[in-house]
Amino acid sequence: MDQFAFPFNLQGRLAVDLITDPDFNANDEQINALKMGLGLKKPSEDFWAPVGKLTGAMEAEDKVNLLAHIVPRFGSGDPAQEAALMTFVSGLKPTIKVVQSTSADMSDADAAIAASELLACETLRPGRSTREDFATWVGALTEDELKEYVARRKAIRQDSMKELKAFQDERAAAVQKVEDDQKRMMEQVDTARKERSMVFNEKTGKMEMIEK
Secondary structure, X not given: OOOOOOOHHHHHHHHHHHHOOOOOOOOHHHHHHHHHHOOOOOOOOOOHHHHHHHOXXXXXXXXXXXXXXXXXXXXXXXXXXXXXXXXHHHHHHHHHHHHHHHOOOOOHHHHHHHHHHHHHHHHOOOOOXXXXXXXXXXXXXXXXXXXXXXXXXXXXXXXXXXXXXXXXXXXXXXXXXXXXHHHHHHHHHHHHHHHOOEEEEOOOOEEEEOOO
16 A cells, blocks of 8 residues: 555554454565555555555544455465455456445545455455456446445444544543642642741650741
């Protein structure tokens, strides 16, 4: 994929998605694929370059989600899995065109989301759908069904962002409370120091009145 802004929250989300995928073991091919997918290394002409070009309009969050689907499929040593990767990349452009022809007013980003994620779910794992089965299924989807899928997908992202914002607000409030408590305590100590009328005399070992 093309290089994009990769803030800490997206790094964390990608790490969790990869670690929880049973096929991800951080082998050399997966790490190489991850670097290409993040734009940290020149993309391969047969896979990452076309994927990056066709998904360029998508939001960073959606690119990360797609990346988490793709990377664990590399380095399997399974010819069927290698073929599934090729099915995905070769089918991406035609699938986007089918989505756009079904829903002419759908944005490029939304068409890329629908096409790439539907294709990834159905073809990236061997044995789920053949190229022909997938083409027949996607071609039969209505405009309303495609738009509903995109709406559901965006809702998941928006809910996640809301939860993150709420967490950040709670954390900021907790930090501010600690700072306010510390400031208030220091002010009380300073006030007590200025207003106290007695002090301990180390020479006599007694509390004595302060002369003002």
